[in-house]
Amino acid sequence: MTNPTRNEKGIIECYDIGGTNTRAAFIFNGQLKEPFVNERTDKRSVVSLVQQIQRISSSLRKKHPVLSESQIQAASLAFPGPVEGTILLGSKPLGFDEEIDFQNLLGDYFNIPLILGNDLNMASQGELALGKFRDTKNFCLLTLSTGIGVGVIINGSLYNRQTEVGHIVLEKNSDLANPCLGHRGCWAAQASGAGIEKTVEKMGLKLSSSEIFEDPRFQDVVNKVKKYNAYGIGNLINAYDPEKIIIMGSLGLKQFNKIIPEPDMIKKYTLLKNIPEIIPTSLGENIGLFGAYFSALNFLKTG
Ligand SMILES: [Zn+2]
Secondary structure: OOOOOOOOOOEEEEEEEOOOEEEEEEEEOOEEOOOOEEEEOOOOOHHHHHHHHHHHHHHHHHHOOOOOHHHEEEEEEEEOOOEEOOEEEEEOOOOEEEEEEHHHHHHHHHOOOEEEEEHHHHHHHHHHHHOOOOOOOOEEEEEEOOOEEEEEEEOOEEOOOOOOHHHOEOOOOOOOOOEOOOOEOEHHHHHOHHHHHHHHHOOOOOOOHHHHHHOHHHHHHHHHHHHHHHHHHHHHHHHHOOOEEEEEOHHHHHOHHHHOOOHHHHHOOOOOOOOOEEEEOOOHHHHHHHHHHHHHHHHHHHO
């Protein structure tokens, strides 16, 4: 019997490195190969993160023993922050302020093309290639997670710029405004998982965002998050007039009903009367991995 893995070429080793969890998988022909890895991101330092990636890579390879190393065409890594070439220009969810060149840190280790991308830009390419709304040519992909980010598809292609709409400032009350990098009270600082935890921490309690959503004492906090999201999404509509807004990220997918505002709430923040449909991604929590995969294919085709 021949093993179906044996003659495959063009496998991409994909990573979705998040502020909370890191996922990794081999993807071939648009199919994610089981088993894959999902573990807490080690963000104590750049060195510990690099070691974690190397450890995950060798364990992935051990889990797929029939796969020969020559079949792996590229390694593709999605990061929560702006990226230029193979350089991550800092990342708030990872807590890194400095520029980090991953080609220097991981190029020799992988010894195959190393592709880096912003997680939202990559995920948007995954949504465009595989998602349920492939006919929609203008959409925003909004991630609500440890941080907040936006990917933009215009006329069927990626708006491949370092947009950081999560940092628009929307809370001016200094008692309520949480600190961010160089400013306070931005959408991400108020309504991301980390922001919600910060708000509750100021009330003297150290809880995870999932605990906060379970606890009826924080109903007001949750309602406020929905308001911030109405403001933020209103601004997305003002900026891009999308046909749909697709939600991804663990917070957005798990708490969709509690934190995604109704059209009437959003209308206050935009002049456009038709509020686009807001829906969760059909690719679920693996959207980042598929994004890394399709970005790598695009890169290898054009590169
Ligand atoms: Zn900010």
